[in-house]
Amino acid sequence: MIRDNEDIARRTTGTPIKITGVKTVVVNAEMRNWIFVKVLTDQPGLYGWGEASLNWKTRAVTGAVEDLEPMLLGRDPRDIEQCVRAMNKFSYYNLGMVGVTAISGIEHALWDIFGKSVGLPVWRxxxxxxxxxxxxxxxxxxxxxxxxxxxxxxxxxxxxxxxxxxxxxxxxxxxxxxxxxxxxxxxxxxxxxxxxxxxxxxxxxxxxxxxxxxxxxxxxxxxxxxxxxxxxxxxxxxxxxxxxxxxxxxxxxxxxxxxxxxxxxxxxxxxxxxxxxxxxxxxxxxxxxxxxxxxxxxxxxxxxxxxxxxxxxxxxxxxxxxxxxxxxxxxxxxxxxxxxxxxxxxxxxxxxxxxxxxxxxxxxxxxxLPGFGIEVNEAEAAKHPFKPEVMHAMSAVLEDGTIVDW
Incomplete structure (x- = not known):
């Protein structure tokens, strides 16, 4: 893993990089779904991972990620500010919690790519x-x-x-x-x-x-x-x-x-x-x-x-x-x-x-480790596919039937 990251850093320093795709991997963690976001690039072995989990909104968020993908294709993932502006500005309507959660997961993945490309942890x-x-x-x-x-x-x-x-x-x-x-x-x-x-x-x-x-x-x-x-x-x-x-x-x-x-x-x-x-x-x-x-x-x-x-x-x-x-x-x-x-x-x-x-x-x-220092086992993730989450909020009802905040 370390050698691969060092090779990526050497190979991509000063080299244009383009985003070629954005995908989601949903992992059901019993009481909620995790939404992992993977941003792919045109450089072999260089991709980034982020997370966009939002309870009870899994399908909405994954759909939002899919809608945002065309705004990123061909862009340099290291231009993080510009990529985020494109997703916000080109969306026209205010995105709200669902849309901004999708952006957040994508943005995390861009930082992972940036760190890997220069061989540094994201915190640096x-x-x-x-x-x-x-x-x-x-x-x-x-x-x-x-x-x-x-x-x-x-x-x-x-x-x-x-x-x-x-x-x-x-x-x-x-x-x-x-x-x-x-x-x-x-x-x-x-x-x-x-x-x-x-x-x-x-x-x-x-x-x-x-x-x-x-x-x-x-x-x-x-x-x-x-x-x-x-x-x-x-x-x-x-x-x-x-x-x-x-x-x-x-x-x-x-x-x-x-x-x-x-x-x-x-x-x-x-x-x-x-x-x-x-x-x-x-x-x-x-x-x-x-x-x-x-x-x-x-x-x-x-x-x-x-x-x-x-x-x-x-x-x-x-x-x-x-x-x-x-x-x-x-x-x-x-x-x-x-x-x-x-x-x-x-x-x-x-x-x-x-x-x-x-x-x-x-x-x-x-x-x-460079980037976020993470790796997703997609085969293991596939063992826990999407399921509707437990609706804890359904219990937020008073004795007289009044629905209140969860």
Missing amino acids: LLGGKVRDRVRVYTHLGLGEMKSVYETFDVGSLKERAAAVVEKGYDALKVVFIPYGAHTSPIPAQRHVGKMMEALRTTVGDGVDIMIDFHGRPGSIAAAMGFIRELEPYRPMFCEEPVQPGDTEALRIIAEKAECPIASGERLVGIKEFQPVFNQRALHIAQPDLNHTGGLLEGKRIAAAAEAALIGIAPHNPNGPLAGVAALHFDVSTPNFVIQEEMSGAVPWYDDVVQTPIRRVGSAWEVPE
Whole structure:
């Protein structure tokens, strides 16, 4: 592999390169589908891999990738800014989450090609190394989706949290805010407080805890009712306490809360992040590099956040290629705080992809292979073809039949 990359770098230095095709490989990871994107070139052995996974939108995203392909054919993949502009500008209509996710996966693959063509890891092309390791956190069940989204019992919570710590992590995220609307009943608040107390007692003060609200509260008051129960146990942050889009509500919560507030996984591009930064409506921004436009746009978001004294904790519940792209971004981003990862989502996680991700304790090591340093085993991937994903959101219904936010 290393010799092949060295040969590619020698052969392509100063040589025109053209994109000849863009394809997708869908891998069903039981609770969600991973969408891998492969960009092909006219240079033998030179191609790039990215990821464009978006839950419950697999066929829409793969269709978007197919629609975007003609805008790239014949272009030099190393002209990343120009390629992204072509996909955005020539599309005419605003692309939204589906289209920008497709662009993100393609853009990742272009960086992989660029790195391979010059024999350097992508993080060097993004500005170089600003840290020697990347702190990460995982979820209950080590990424197993049922544990992540369906742990509301104190006993199960303690057992699964202890298992995470035993694996060497010093930070974890939980999702135990109940479905609700514009009020938060006292029993519901008390149960959240009880869960948090049990969690802190189990893992101790040396482990950071993040609570993902998933935008479930339907009002500022409802969100604050739960936050007040959590504050005594010093969460690292409370994530998405209200639905994205209401910057004023988020700002009020950030001012009232006695713990850091995070959000941003559902925002697209610097244009949607900038108003949030201008109002100092959060403390930690969580762009998803699969969904916000790619690494270049992620770096713009991070720079704007840094100017507003806001940290960056990229969202990433996706597959192994998304993790590698985030790793390279994190190595090169000064205001990075912590990285989400779900490496235990399926037992065969590492079989479909060879990655340079190496975890020591609760941190990823800095990779040195050219490009992203990844290779997809397409034969192994084919053993896990597309399937409709589990619709967790279908459970977001109150006792009276009201459909609420998942």
